[in-house]
Amino acid sequence: MLKFVKIKYLLLCIAFCLGAVSAMATHIVGGGITYKCLGTDPFGNVLYEIQVEIYQDCLNGLDVARREDNPAIIGIFSNDGNISIVDSIGRGAGGDTSANIVKPNFDNDCVNNPPEVCLRRLSFTRVFRLPSNSSGYKVVYTRCCRNESILNLNNPGQVGATYFCQIPGSGEVLCNNSAYFWNYPPQIICINTPLTYDHSAIDPDGDSLSYELCDAYPGGETRDPKPRPNPILPPPLSVLNSNPPSFGYKAGFSAQVPMGGNPTIQIDSRTGMLTGTPNLQGRFVVSVCVHEWRNGVIINTVRREFQFVVTNCSKVVVASIPQFSEEYNTYIVECKTKTVKFVNTSKGGFQYDWDFGVSGAVSNDFEPTYTYPDTGTYVVRLVVNKGSTCEDSISRFVKVYPDFSSSFVFDGLRCPKAEIAFTDLSEATYKPINRWLWNFGDGSTSTEQNPKHRYQQGGIYNVQLISKSEKGCVDTARTSIDVERFFPFAGNDTIIVRGESVDFNAQGGIYYEWTPADRLNTTGVYNPRGFYPDTGKYNYSVFIRSSYGCEGTDSIQVWVVAQGSLFVPSAFSPNGDGLNDVLKPLSVGFREYKYFRVFNRWGEQVFQTNRIGDGWDGTFYGKTSDIGTYYWMLDAIDKDGNTVKQKGDVTLVR
Numbered sequence: 001m002l003k004f005v006k007i008k009y010l011l012l013c014i015a016f017c018l019g020a021v022s023a024m025a026t027h028i029v030g031g032g033i034t035y036k037c038l039g040t041d042p043f044g045n046v047l048y049e050i051q052v053e054i055y056q057d058c059l060n061g062l063d064v065a066r067r068e069d070n071p072a073i074i075g076i077f078s079n080d081g082n083i084s085i086v087d088s089i090g091r092g093a094g095g096d097t098s099a100n101i102v103k104p105n106f107d108n109d110c111v112n113n114p115p116e117v118c119l120r121r122l123s124f125t126r127v128f129r130l131p132s133n134s135s136g137y138k139v140v141y142t143r144c145c146r147n148e149s150i151l152n153l154n155n156p157g158q159v160g161a162t163y164f165c166q167i168p169g170s171g172e173v174l175c176n177n178s179a180y181f182w183n184y185p186p187q188i189i190c191i192n193t194p195l196t197y198d199h200s201a202i203d204p205d206g207d208s209l210s211y212e213l214c215d216a217y218p219g220g221e222t223r224d225p226k227p228r229p230n231p232i233l234p235p236p237l238s239v240l241n242s243n244p245p246s247f248g249y250k251a252g253f254s255a256q257v258p259m260g261g262n263p264t265i266q267i268d269s270r271t272g273m274l275t276g277t278p279n280l281q282g283r284f285v286v287s288v289c290v291h292e293w294r295n296g297v298i299i300n301t302v303r304r305e306f307q308f309v310v311t312n313c314s315k316v317v318v319a320s321i322p323q324f325s326e327e328y329n330t331y332i333v334e335c336k337t338k339t340v341k342f343v344n345t346s347k348g349g350f351q352y353d354w355d356f357g358v359s360g361a362v363s364n365d366f367e368p369t370y371t372y373p374d375t376g377t378y379v380v381r382l383v384v385n386k387g388s389t390c391e392d393s394i395s396r397f398v399k400v401y402p403d404f405s406s407s408f409v410f411d412g413l414r415c416p417k418a419e420i421a422f423t424d425l426s427e428a429t430y431k432p433i434n435r436w437l438w439n440f441g442d443g444s445t446s447t448e449q450n451p452k453h454r455y456q457q458g459g460i461y462n463v464q465l466i467s468k469s470e471k472g473c474v475d476t477a478r479t480s481i482d483v484e485r486f487f488p489f490a491g492n493d494t495i496i497v498r499g500e501s502v503d504f505n506a507q508g509g510i511y512y513e514w515t516p517a518d519r520l521n522t523t524g525v526y527n528p529r530g531f532y533p534d535t536g537k538y539n540y541s542v543f544i545r546s547s548y549g550c551e552g553t554d555s556i557q558v559w560v561v562a563q564g565s566l567f568v569p570s571a572f573s574p575n576g577d578g579l580n581d582v583l584k585p586l587s588v589g590f591r592e593y594k595y596f597r598v599f600n601r602w603g604e605q606v607f608q609t610n611r612i613g614d615g616w617d618g619t620f621y622g623k624t625s626d627i628g629t630y631y632w633m634l635d636a637i638d639k640d641g642n643t644v645k646q647k648g649d650v651t652l653v654r
Contacts, residue, residue: 026157027061028054028146029119030285032304033074033139033165036204037175038127045129046175048167050074050139052089052124055102055306057147059118068226072124072141079135079169089124104187110390112314117187136169140237144220150307151282152253153240159247160220161305162237168299178302179203179290185274185306190313191281195265199288200272201302207292211272213265214289215239215255216305218247259284259308278310317348319384319392327472331380331396335404335428335473339371342380346392349384356380357398372400375430404428404473408465414483415550416457424449426467426475435468441481458485488544488552495559497589497639501531502558509544516540532560564589564638571651574618583607583650584615585634590644594635598650601629618652627652 031054038047052072071090077083102119130137144160146153153159168176179201189195203209217237220226239255240248249255257264260280267274267288274288285307292300322345324332334340344352344367354363356370357378363370372378378400383393405427412420426433438446440453441461455461465477488508496502506512506526514523519538521529532538538558545551567586574581585596590612598607598616606625607616618625633647 026145026148027057027065028143028161029057030055030304030306031141031161031163032181032302033141033163034178034180034302035139035165035167036177039175040132041129044132046132047127047129049125049127050076050089052141052163054122054124054141054143056120056122057118058101058120059116060149061147065225066120069122069143070124072122073226075140075142076128076130077138077140078133079138080133082133083131083137085128087128089126102184102187110316110392111190112316113311114313115188115309115311117309119187121184130167132170132174134169137167138164139167140164142219144222144225146285147283147307149283150285151280152250152258152284154248154250156285158222159218159240160225162217162219163303163305164217164237165302166300173205173294173299176292176300177204178300179207179209179292180302181288181290181304185286185308187307188309188311189278190315191278191310193313194277195275197274198272199267199274201290203292205292205294207294207299209272210269210291210293211267212269212289212291213256213258213267214287214303216285216287253284255287258286259310278308281310281312284308284310315348315390315392317385317390317392318346319349319382319394320345320347321380321382321394321396323396325399325472325474327397327399329396330472331398333399333401333472333474335402335469335471335475337402338373338375338400339369340398340400341369342367344382346382346384348390351385351388353383353386354380355382372398375400375402399472401430401469401471401473404430404469404475406465406467406475406477408463408477408479410463410479410481413549414481415486415546415548416483417454418550419452419454420481421452422450422463422465424465424467426465426477428469428471428473430469430471430473433467433469437466439464439466455481455483458483484546484548484550486546486548486550486552488542488554490540490542490554490556493557493559495561495588496532497564498535498560498562499533500560500589500639501529504528504530504540504556506542506544506554508552508554509546509550511543511545513543514540515543530558532558535560535562561588566590566634566636566644566646568632568634568646568648569650570648571653572618573653574624575654582615582617583632584613585636587612587636590636590638592637594637594643595633596635597633599631599633600625601631606630625652627654 034051036049038049040046052074054069056066071088073088076085100121102121104117142162146156146159146161148157150156165178181201185197185199201209218240259265259278261276261278263276265276287303287305289301289303291298321331322343323330327333352364352366354368357380361370378398379395380398381395385391407425408422409425410420410422412418424436436447436449438451441463442455461481461483463479463481468474486508489506491505494502504527512526514520514528517523519530519532541553541555543553565588572580572583593610593612596609597605599605606620629649629651631649636644638644
């Protein structure tokens, strides 16, 4: 029987007797605490057989750390704060200790690549005599550290674990037995494979039980992995989420969302059935609580912490029906007919048993076709190698709701920056239609039913509408829109000599109107003629309309000078940047070039032309000419027939 002492003196005694811990433990996988009530003694004490279960990673954990799990150090605290006990359970301490390897609970025969795992269960059991009180007790076990490969915790190799349970006070029940879990969950589960596991518990007293995913608790530290007794402290205890971020759940995980899944893992509060489909590989800490209810009050909660190893299983036999619909677990939503052609992507099979979800509707074909008698949602099940050692099965929904079709029309000027209105004309027997996704072909989209859109420039655009009904029917309509490549152009600015005329040359449409009409022979054509007896600058604007109805304006300037002029630049840079890439004469009032010639420094002619507007691009026989000085000669005839000759040099730079 334990001697009850004040906590200060007890801590000194335990520290002196047990000494310091040398090894940092990185091997704890899970655990929990349960108890049995063995009755009372003549002095009013209640006898409780307390059992601490510890699960060790015997594959990767440190041997020295695993050995130091014996003995187990526990703390028993009265909820009124009057009694605190710290003691050990182990060989030579009056207790019973047993250890055994926990089976993976995984069918390796039908998987090609099962991961290697090893889990050892240590059970520490001892009877304690506790004075009867009205507040009850909390039994606490603390140990550091968890195994390092856990994915849903930050720095798991440095985070300890705390397991505890509640013994109700005599005011609630005199002699309670805790609930206990009758089986250990599978250590290995396959990614993207539905999990169904019965995690229910048994209560010897017949109390009502409820279940939930609950918090894991930290405990111990790397400097003191097996507290003797510090830091086994009286409640309240802190959960992982209340610790600094470096010692809590990783972002995206929590006690209620301990691992990735679609759907995520969850537990039925009434039955204890654990379900979900994991979609993220790794090792994950999961904690399950079972609450004991008596007379509508929770009198005890037993927690068990364990770990799932989610792996990418390579099964010998895989039953597989693809999912062609974005609806949850749905093979197809058939909206054109009641006949469904099934695709079978299973592997390793020699026998296929289909059930189409209609009484008596079955098939043994590899890829059968079935016509449903009516509209509705059906559950289709495929069993591969039924009755064999490596059987596998899969179920999917099939939804049959014909008829459904997408279509649309559009209206508006097919011109750049003009508004075009799109109208949805989709039809469905089973309404409503509630989703629309438009792709306008220029990178823009919309989810409105009847959107409006403006194209910034002309071109042919492939427009697509995907519409969806409430029943999951999806259809796509497509068409092309030819937006006119409309560029209203008045022509280039020009310089002429006084007394000359100029012919305008607008482009881009079928209708033209020039303003102002000054010095023009007409205004309603693309190419009016202007005559200018006086010097000055004359600005004109032209309104242009195309055959599509596109409208726009552009402007031009005519600069009238007193006499003609010739100018050849002193340098040019044929580097392809669009600036000063060509060497050519700039002339006003000249009607003809007899020649424009360019020579290199050795007197070799590298370019010649007699066309106004042509120039040298810096190449000779298709090769790039060297940087340096070149020489030119120009012979031109002005508007009055006079010959003008000029020559000079030019520098080619790049």
